[in-house]
Amino acid sequence: MFSLEKVKFKDILDIDKLEIDNKITVIIGPSGAGKSTLLKLLNNMISVDSGTILYNGKDLNQINPIGLRREVIMLAQTPIIFEGTVKDNLEAAFKLREEVVANEEKLKEVLKVVHLDKELTDNAEKLSGGEKQRLSLARILLSNPKVLLLDEPSSALDQETERLLIETVVDYVKDRDKTLVMITHSKDIALEYGDKVISLKEGRVVREEGS
Numbered sequence: 001m002f003s004l005e006k007v008k009f010k011d012i013l014d015i016d017k018l019e020i021d022n023k024i025t026v027i028i029g030p031s032g033a034g035k036s037t038l039l040k041l042l043n044n045m046i047s048v049d050s051g052t053i054l055y056n057g058k059d060l061n062q063i064n065p066i067g068l069r070r071e072v073i074m075l076a077q078t079p080i081i082f083e084g085t086v087k088d089n090l091e092a093a094f095k096l097r098e099e100v101v102a103n104e105e106k107l108k109e110v111l112k113v114v115h116l117d118k119e120l121t122d123n124a125e126k127l128s129g130g131e132k133q134r135l136s137l138a139r140i141l142l143s144n145p146k147v148l149l150l151d152e153p154s155s156a157l158d159q160e161t162e163r164l165l166i167e168t169v170v171d172y173v174k175d176r177d178k179t180l181v182m183i184t185h186s187k188d189i190a191l192e193y194g195d196k197v198i199s200l201k202e203g204r205v206v207r208e209e210g211s
């Protein structure tokens with residue numbers, strides 16, 4: 001999937017060699033270790049200063065970034081919610097890509113997948129933080145990504161809501177031909193779900209566990 005070699009980004013990341021090939025890879029490490037920066041490099045939201053990142057054998061810099069971000073999608077720490085209804089937010093997944101919008105049945109189905117018990121006509125901006133995260137996730141799932149990059153949800157979420165979100169993503173990935181790279185501060189979550197756990201500290205990989 002991803003293969004990093006001699007990757008440097010400012011004085012934030014310095015990774016000699018790293019393979020991300022597992023179904024579920026978890027990144028842990030203290031605040032400021034460079035975890036989010038690493039995720040952003042993987043879908044080319046930012047580019048390396050030196051070194052290479054290959055995605056399925058191709059240099060990320062050689063891949064059309066729009067095409068790449070259709071396949072490799074990030075659920076950010078703070079959810080992105082558009083003005084309007086729940087339905088408007090879900091339909092944005094298609095409109096942004098100029099695709100035919102899915103029917104309401106399909107939209108309702110994805111709300112069930114993310115355990116969001118709301119109507120399509122509800123105002124998205126009035127949802128709670130956790131609900132907004134799940135709506136954001138639902139929009140991403142409708143885009144049918146190959147790789148999901150999950151940054152740790154903002155600390156505004158309580159632990160139970162956070163775990164529910166992670167479990168939803170893990171179930172989704174496990175049942176399908178998908179890959180997940182996620183950041184967490186929780187060792188328990190890392191051990192429970194990670195096929196591989198990468199520990200970052202001060203921008204370097206200090207430990208890799210798993211195959």
Ligand SMILES: Nc1ncnc2c1ncn2[C@@H]1O[C@H](COP(=O)(O)OP(=O)(O)OP(=O)(O)O)[C@@H](O)[C@H]1O
Pocket residue numbers: 010012029030031032033034035036037038
């Ligand atoms: N584009 C940037 N330019 C300069 N510095 C940056 C940039 N992005 C992040 N940083 C800095 O790089 C360091 C690593 O940030 P990053 O967000 O990757 O850490 P993190 O491990 O995800 O932390 P947290 O767990 O707190 O989210 C931080 O000191 C941050 O302030």
